[in-house]
Amino acid sequence: MRQTRHAYPEQSETDAAPLRDLPLRAFHWLSVVAVAVAAMTGFLAPPWWQPVHVIAGYVLACLLAFRILWGVFGSRFSQFQSFSLSISGTIRYLRDIAAGHNPTFDGHNPAGTWMIFILLALLAALVASGLLLLGGQEKLGPLAAAVAYQTARRFRDIHEIAAWALLGVVTLHLLGVAFDTLVQKHPALTAMVTGTKPGWKPPSPAANRAWTRRGMVLAGLSSLVLIGIGTGLSSLPAKGYAPIHYPDVYKTECADCHSIYHPSLRTAGAWRKMMSQLSDHYGEDASLPDADNQAITDFLTANNAEAFDTEASWRIGRQDTPSLRMTDTGYWKRRHRKIENTAFNDPAVGSKANCAACHQDAATGLFADGKIHLPERNRK
Amino acid sequence: MKRHERMSLKTVPLIVALACAALVPPSLAADPRQQIIAGYEATAKAAKPGFNGFSSERGEAFFRAAPGTGKPETPSCTTCHTADPRAAGKTRAGKAIAPMAVSIQADRYLDAAKVEKWYRRNCRSVLGRECTAIEKGDFLTFMINR
Numbered sequence: 254m255r256q257t258r259h260a261y262p263e264q265s266e267t268d269a270a271p272l273r274d275l276p277l278r279a280f281h282w283l284s285v286v287a288v289a290v291a292a293m294t295g296f297l298a299p300p301w302w303q304p305v306h307v308i309a310g311y312v313l314a315c316l317l318a319f320r321i322l323w324g325v326f327g328s329r330f331s332q333f334q335s336f337s338l339s340i341s342g343t344i345r346y347l348r349d350i351a352a353g354h355n356p357t358f359d360g361h362n363p364a365g366t367w368m369i370f371i372l373l374a375l376l377a378a379l380v381a382s383g384l385l386l387l388g389g390q391e392k393l394g395p396l397a398a399a400v401a402y403q404t405a406r407r408f409r410d411i412h413e414i415a416a417w418a419l420l421g422v423v424t425l426h427l428l429g430v431a432f433d434t435l436v437q438k439h440p441a442l443t444a445m446v447t448g449t450k451p452g453w454k455p456p457s458p459a460a461n462r463a464w465t466r467r468g469m470v471l472a473g474l475s476s477l478v479l480i481g482i483g484t485g486l487s488s489l490p491a492k493g494y495a496p497i498h499y500p501d502v503y504k505t506e507c508a509d510c511h512s513i514y515h516p517s518l519r520t521a522g523a524w525r526k527m528m529s530q531l532s533d534h535y536g537e538d539a540s541l542p543d544a545d546n547q548a549i550t551d552f553l554t555a556n557n558a559e560a561f562d563t564e565a566s567w568r569i570g571r572q573d574t575p576s577l578r579m580t581d582t583g584y585w586k587r588r589h590r591k592i593e594n595t596a597f598n599d600p601a602v603g604s605k606a607n608c609a610a611c612h613q614d615a616a617t618g619l620f621a622d623g624k625i626h627l628p629e630r631n632r633k
Numbered sequence: 634m635k636r637h638e639r640m641s642l643k644t645v646p647l648i649v650a651l652a653c654a655a656l657v658p659p660s661l662a663a664d665p666r667q668q669i670i671a672g673y674e675a676t677a678k679a680a681k682p683g684f685n686g687f688s689s690e691r692g693e694a695f696f697r698a699a700p701g702t703g704k705p706e707t708p709s710c711t712t713c714h715t716a717d718p719r720a721a722g723k724t725r726a727g728k729a730i731a732p733m734a735v736s737i738q739a740d741r742y743l744d745a746a747k748v749e750k751w752y753r754r755n756c757r758s759v760l761g762r763e764c765t766a767i768e769k770g771d772f773l774t775f776m777i778n779r
Contacts, residue, residue: 511726536706603727
């Protein structure tokens with residue numbers, strides 16, 4: 254039988270390099286936590302968990318930046334240089350395993366190496382598409398000033414597909430580790446926890462401490478740079494959105510009876526039509542003196558949906574309905590389909606027209622996921 | 634000399650009168666609610682020579698009535714204001730309406746234009762027409778007494 258151990262050039266005699274240095278292990282387990290939080294909040298949690306999802310994404314961005322630096326400046330088995338992505342080597346390895354052989358590696362086996370690259374690439378794709386979505390769709394985060402809604406929209410599917418792909422690859426990763434640990438009896442999990450394995454000649458404690466120090470400095474610096482750039486970019490005015498000032502006549506004449514509607518929620522044509530039929534305003538007489546009507550119409554048309562690039566202005570504002578009601582748009586219905594009618598009749602809400610009962614930022618026109626507070630939740 | 638004396642005799646009472654006017658507290662000068670009611674009273678007298686004052690009872694009956702001549706969504710004042718003038722109401726769109734009774738809501742009916750605005754809108758919604766001065770005065774009297 255062939256000595257599999259000599260068939261692989263990646264193998265070497267053990268030397269005094271850390272098998273899994275502490276910064277690498279910290280990166281691995283922090284990524285596990287961040288991915289778990291991002292997956293739970295992304296797949297399962299209601300929309301108002303979005304800020305937590307975003308924080309998990311920011312953490313992953315910092316972790317990824319560190320991992321890339323560590324792939325260059327880290328210890329031997331953390332360096333990308335030590336990774337072999339040779340196709341023929343991988344096929345040979347898989348064939349050996351299928352034949353019942355048990356090759357061993359100091360670093361990663363070829364399948365594990367591929368796994369690392371695919372996981373890192375998917376995480377990078379998720380962070381990038383997430384930032385684009387956050388900026389263009391939610392008008393939040395470092396890319397809010399640069400990304401238009403219609404640009405961001407194209408990344409929604411990418412973000413979702415990458416998320417499902419990550420779920421699949423993480424499953425493969427766990428199966429691979431289980432196979433390696435339980436069938437092949439390799440201490441893969443032990444190595445990622447303790448940093449070494451039986452029979453490994455570890456570096457001196459001083460050398461280990463030096464790697465840890467270097468990792469902390471690199472992680473700290475790269476995170477600070479990212480946080481600094483991110484905070485700076487986030488403070489720029491968002492693309493296609495600026496806060497508006499509501500004239501007093503609008504506040505009293507319209508918002509004495511109903512929630513104050515941001516003018517970006519209807520088109521100029523819809524506003525004009527609505528303002529011309531106020532004597533029968535959804536079953537009530539809301540007619541106004543001509544001067545007030547004109548002032549309000551001017552305000553609404555000047556700030557109509559076309560003047561904004563927000564999600565609400567695109568999905569609700571630009572969608573004209575025969576009734577002129579926002580609640581008759583397809584998007585409004587889809588987003589509120591899980592909410593029982595009884596919730597709208599709740600004394601704290603009153604009607605579907607009362608946006609501000611749940612959307613704390615309704616008056617801004619942004620309708621951020623994180624600003625949704627259902628009254629039922631608050632009552633407990 | 635003589636000319637000068639005559640002038641001072643004329644100006645003194647004027648100065649006294651102006652000083653007195655300035656000293657009168659504004660609250661005594663005019664009660665805005667009574668001014669609004671006085672306005673409706675003048676219109677009512679002009680329209681109906683036999684008119685002899687507003688009635689809180691008529692105002693209450695008017696408040697609770699369901700005339701059936703307005704829009705189907707708003708059959709009565711009580712649709713939005715509830716049957717208890719001391720309780721908060723709610724618009725059909727879900728916004729809270731402060732209680733109508735002055736005993737609970739002290740800032741009610743102080744602005745004539747605002748009172749007229751809501752009479753115009755709400756009378757058209759509930760009655761299908763503008764309210765008469767008598768109806769407005771009766772209603773206000775009822776709410777002020779509550």
